[in-house]
Amino acid sequence: MRTAKNDRQEMIIKLVKEHEISTQDELTSLMKANGFAITQATCSRDIKELGIIKVTLPNQASKYAVLDRTGDIAPGRLLNVFANSLISCKSAMNMVVIKTLPGMAQAAASALDSMHLQYVVGTIAGDDTVFVAAPGVEEAGALVSTIDDMMSAGISSSED
Amino acid sequence: MRTAKNDRQEMIIKLVKEHEISTQDELTSLMKANGFAITQATCSRDIKELGIIKVTLPNQASKYAVLDRTGDIAPGRLLNVFANSLISCKSAMNMVVIKTLPGMAQAAASALDSMHLQYVVGTIAGDDTVFVAAPGVEEAGALVSTIDDMMSAGISSSED
């Protein structure tokens, strides 16, 4: 069943990945700006439940970050987020180049990372483009097929 | 040069690895028990400098942690924050893909740039991933070896 809490925590993960958030008050404000009326207490509890951590950056500033924990998010949901924002997908030698809706590349790349697809060595995202490195030319081609399938397979309404 | 601060921070890392420490006051006490008379303020500053994070365990308790990564730091070596922020390094054709702790990729890339390593044609960094372009497949493989060495030994050339 999809609860309000699920939606809220999903948004928290999205915001944490897309913004440099350094306090829970900041996150609380961002959440409000995105239609979730919550308090700092709830942020604290959600952050704890989600295992989100606060990291210190090289410049000694800090931000919240979602650790790459295999299987912490339902795959169906990831696919959803991912497929919804893709525009096109092509390969160039061993690289896969994905075009997304403006501003969605970061989210798409991190969704892609979380899927742990075979052949994905690493991803880098700009604003509307994602570069994916594959081990070789063949694998890049296979990846394109896989991703194309996701795009066309449509977004089922299957919930988690 | 070996300073008192070096010794202290090394002991902090040791204690954090060996105990389940959940507050800085706890760490402060442990440090005192080990012959380092410090205050919570100093613990806070050291933890920040060392990039030590607080993680939430599956049982919802929390503790400080030095994140695990491939390769241990040689005993007696001075801690190097840069080497310590690298998680993995693989090649994909002529590209080297480096994974770092969240938020560290930019710094890692620029550090890499300033090293002027042989074969590095260029780098681009996201949040936790760096792509390094090498002239060819062979050279990318060599670069991976070089970087792997740094990860396991720390870069002592001009540090601390």
Added chain:
DNA sequence: CACTAAAACGAATAAAAATACAGAGTTAAG
């Protein structure tokens, strides 16, 4: 040695995060 500049530190305090508590809503059983 002085002398200076920078770095390091502790005490006190501010800022941020976690939680105790109570109330509201939900579910399950009788």
Added chain:
DNA sequence: CTTAACTCTGTATTTTTATTCGTTTTAGTG
């Protein structure tokens, strides 16, 4: 329909962490 057990959340508060400020220490220089 009621009651009991649970979950979820906000308010108020406590606990924990980060920072400010003033002092001390350290590392260079002449």
